Amino acid sequence: MLSVPPPSLFSVRSLPVPDPGTPPLGGPRQFLSWLGRQQALTLSLSLITCLVMYGAVAVQPYLLGRVVDEATTSGLDSTTWRWVGFLLAIGLLHAGVTIIANRLYLRSFVEALQRTTQLISRTISRSGRALSDELPAGEVVSAVAIDVERISDLYVVIAQFFGALVAYGVTTALMLTASLQLGLVTALGLPAVAAILALLIKPLQRRQAAQREASGKLVTIGADTVSGLRILRGIGGEAVFAAKYRRQSQQVRAAGVRVAGPQSWLDALQILLPWLFVTLVVYLGAMSAVRGEITAGQLVSFYGYAAFMGWPVQLATQFLRVTTNANVSAKKVLDVLRVTPASGAAPASAEPPPVGVPLRDKTSGVELMPGRVVALVAADPDVSAAIATRLGRFDDEAEATTPVTLGGVPLINLPKEHLRHRIVVSEATPAVFSGRLDTELDVREHAQRKHLHQAMHSADAKDVIDSVPDGLAGLLTEKGRSLSGGQRQRVALARALLTNPEILILVEPTSAVDAHSEARIAARVADDRRGRTTLIVTASPLVLDHVDEVMLLGDDGRVAVSGTHRELMRNASYRTIVGRGLTEEVPS
Secondary structure, X not given: OOOOOOHHHHOOOOOOOOOOOXXXXXXXXXXXHHHHHHOHHHHHHHHHHHHHHHHHHHHHHHHHHHHHHHHHHHOOOHHHHHHHHHHHHHHHHHXXXXXXXXXXXXXHHHHHHHHHHHHHHHHHHHHOXXXXXXXXXXXXXXXHHHHHHHHHHHHHHHHHHHHHHHHHHHHHHHHHHHXXXXXXXXXXXXXXXXXXXXXXXXXXXXXXXXXXXXXXXXXXXXXXXXXXXXXXXXXXXXXXXXXXXXXXXXXXXXXXXXXXXXXXXXXXXXXXXXXXXXXXXXXXXXXXXXXXXXXXXXXXHHHHHHHHOHHHHHHHHHHHHHHXXXXXXXXXXXXXXXXXXXXXXXXXXXXXXXXXXXXXXXXXXXXXXXXXXXXXXXXXXXXXXXXHHHHOOOOHHHHHHOOEEEOOEEHHHOOHHHHHHHEEEEOOOOOOOXXXXXXXXXXXXXXXXXXXXXXXXXXXXXXXXXXXXXXXXXXXXXXXXXXXXXXHHHHHHHHHHHOOOOEEEEXXXXXXXXXXXXXXXXXXXXXXXXXXXXXXXXXXXXXXXXXXXXXXXXXXXXXXXXXXXXXXXXXXXXXXXXXXXXXXXXXX
C-alpha cells in the first residue's frame, strides 16, 4: 500500500526554507547533485508515484488484451467482468496517483527554484561591491530570471524519466512472454530511436550555451543603459548605446535561430520516430495474428504497448535536453555563488566587545565615544563618506590596510552578522524597496505602530504617510519611484532610525530636502539619538548646530580639530566648508 506523505509535502506553503544550506561549488554536476539531495524526500516520493503511475499505464494494455480474449472466447461471463474490474481498478489507481504525482512535480520544481534563488540572494546581499567587480549586472539578472527555472526543470523530469524507464522494462518483459519476435523488436528498436535523437543533443548544447552568453551580454547592456540613462541624455549618448543594444540584440536573435535548427529536428523526430516504430509493431503484430501466432487480444495489447513506449522515448530526449540546459545554467549560477564577499569571508577570530565601547578609525583619528551625537566635516565629501563606510566594515581589503576597532578589537576579526546589528550605516543614496510601507520601514521586524510613527516624525516624513494610499499599510512602487527624491531620503532615514542600533552612521541624510525640513530633521534626529552613539556626515550648518561635537578633517584626511559648531566657526577652513552659499555671522 502506498504511504501518504504529510500534507506539507503536497504544497509549497513551507517554502522558502529558513536556511538554503552551503552547496559545493566545484562544478555543475556536484551542485545539481547537492540540490537534489536537499529535496531527497520529495524526489523519492515523486519517483515512487511515477513508478506506480507508469506501471499502471504499462499494465493496462495487457489487461485490455485479456478482456478482448475472454470476451471473444466465452462472452461477457464472470471471468470477463473480473478482468474488466481489474482494468477499471488500475485506471482509477492511475488517475489518483497522477494527481499526487503532479503535486509532487510542482513541489520539486518550486523547492529547487526557491533554494537556488535563496542561495543567489544570499550571495548578492553578502558580496557588497565584490559582485559588481567580478560579474556584469546582466549575468546576475539572467541567473535569477532564466537559469534558476532551467535548473528547477531538471527535478520535475528526473522522476518521470526513471519511472518511465522501469515501466519500459516491465512492458518489454510482457511483450517477450507473448511474442519473442515483437518483444525483441521493441527491446532493440526503441533504444535505437533514443540513440538517434541523442545525436542532436550535443550540437544543441553548444548552441544553447552560446545563446545564453549572448543573452547575458544583452541584459548587461540593458541594465547599464537604464542605470545611466539620465547621464546619457545629458551628454547625448543615447543613440550610441541604442545602436550597441541593437547589435547585441541581433546577435541574440541569430543565436536563437541557430538553436532552433537542432531543436526543431529534435522535436520533429521525437514524434515521428516513435510513431514509425508503432506502425512497424502493429504491422508485425497483425501479420502474427493472421498466422495465428498471437490472439486478437494480444494484438490489441501489442498496439497499446507500442503506443505507450513512445512515452519513455520522449521522456528520455526531454531528460537529455533539460539536463543539458540545467548544466549550462548551473555554470552561470555557480559564477555568482563563487563571488567572494567584500567582507565577512574569513571566519571571526575574536569575541565581540561589550556594549558601550568606542568605535575608532586609526587612519583618520575619528573616534565615536559612547552616547554622543557627533558630526564629521571634510572639504571633500567623498573622503568623509569613505570613512563612514569604513566604520561599517563593508570592505575587508580596506580594513586590512586602514584598521577600524570597536573597543580596541579590529572589526575585521569580529563576526560580520554581529556587527550589522550593532553598527548601521545609512548611505547618501540608500535604496528604497517595493512593498508595504510599514514592512519596508521595519526591517528588523520589532517595531510597534507607535515606533513607526515616531520614526517618520523624526524624519519629518508624515507627508509620505499621507501621500501613500492606505498610509503605512500602503504599497511603495519599485525603488520608491512614486516618491520624490526628498521623500525617499526621509523614508530611508526613518528606516535607519527604526533599526535602533548601538551605533548609527548617517551619510548626508538631509541633502535632498529643503532648509525648513532640514532644520526640523536636525533637531528631531538629535533628540531621538541623544545618549546613543551617532555619527552624521554632513556640512550643513542646520544639522551641525544640533550635534554634541563636530570633527573637521584636514587635507591629510585626519581629524585636524574638533569642537562644537559655534566654536569651530572661528576656524577659517571650517567656516569656508560649511558656509558655501550661506552667510553666517561668526559667534563671538
